[in-house]
């Protein structure tokens with residue numbers, strides 16, 4: 346059977362000029378992608394020198410890329426910095442090797458174990474926020490990064506990062522910069538100063554951590570089944586190099602995303618006072634007077650907070666685009682995609698598509714209200730049909746999705762229960778395409794401890 350397919354549409358002269366202007370003016374690929382989507386449609390090709398990805402938007406394309414055609418699309422792109430950094434990390438390998446590594450890493454990240462970390466998430470959030478001075482200004486992009494690192498290292502690697510964070514902070518930021526979109530996209534050989542040293546520092550830390558834990562387990566320390574590092578060490582197939590690759594992958598994929606999610610939540614609640622008041626009232630009512638960590642059942646009652654998290658992930662998906670490489674010639678959405686083409690599915694544009702979302706650019710947490718969705722058929726599929734894909738989709742969706750969502754609930758519930766946050770720089774904040782979609786230049790808030798929090802606890806929602 347012959348299939349009538351055509352090449353992907355590209356920008357015409359006027360659109361190309363608008364894209365270029367956007368790129369120069371806002372220095373943002375996001376603006377360029379949005380412009381192409383508006384003028385060209387749900388499938389298009391970018392035609393920059395050496396950077397010619399096929400870009401797709403919408404649930405139908407997501408289904409093909411994430412489910413039906415996924416075997417013909419590779420995650421690994423040898424020339425990408427992320428592959429050079431993570432080497433054989435689960436994020437950048439393919440085929441049965443990927444499936445084996447993923448199956449090994451999956452159990453500690455299942456919901457059952459993640460719920461067991463609630464007291465750790467709570468305690469570490471309390472510890473970090475105890476250092477905040479009443480009335481002082483803090484950048485939530487920085488604070489949430491520190492917190493996300495603590496919250497990743499202790500439950501999954503069994504390490505309190507407090508003493509080592511100061512010396513690892515700059516190397517971590519350097520590595521994030523290294524894998525962020527940049528000049529290398531069009532000039533792969535562009536010099537990358539400072540990266541080699543950052544990687545050395547990080548490697549020295551991770552290899553030392555692995556060796557120490559290996560020794561402790563050999564000396565009879567009881568392995569913890571919720572601890573990912575223990576599990577990797579006990580697996581016969583994993584040597585220190587392979588374990589390093591997985592730890593660095595989790596470190597990068599698991600903290601930068603949560604940092605962005607939490608920082609954007611502070612921005613959105615700071616610009617939507619009614620929603621902020623509701624989050625606070627819910628935390629007061631559900632958590633009550635005590636300062637004990639909530640049980641999983643109590644955490645499950647933070648319905649509005651959950652809607653806020655989901656809506657934040659819709660508007661500002663930390664991973665705003667998924668990257669693949671066509672392993673062979675294929676047809677996506679009726680368009681010819683030759684072997685070797687970089688293929689992208691845009692999570693950001695799918696989440697902002699007016700054809701999929703009424704008032705797509707508006708912050709409306711209620712659209713994720715389960716009860717309201719049941720009542721209205723139009724909203725029923727808010728999370729289904731691959732039009733909502735903050736954690737990707739199909740078998741290679743985010744392995745840390747449960748971890749991230751439980752973590753975000755605990756952090757937000759704790760912080761909004763105990764503090765008031767006044768956003769100070771709303772008008773300057775823009776989405777920036779780093780390794781994740783970040784609020785730049787940061788989210789400055791004045792922090793005040795809520796003295797009346799306990800008195801409010803009994804107030805009805």
Ligand code: HEM
Pocket residue numbers: 435436437447594595598599600602603606658662663664666667668734735736737738740741742743744745746748749
């Ligand atoms: C708000 C937080 C998070 C968001 C929005 C997020 C988003 C995503 C997305 C969209 C993908 C799929 C990308 C694609 O299809 O190209 C993904 C994959 C992945 N995520 Fe997350 N993630 C988050 C948190 C985490 C955490 C906490 C961890 C680890 C503890 C993690 C580890 C991973 C890994 C290892 C993969 C690759 C899985 C595979 O290929 O089998 N993520 N994530």
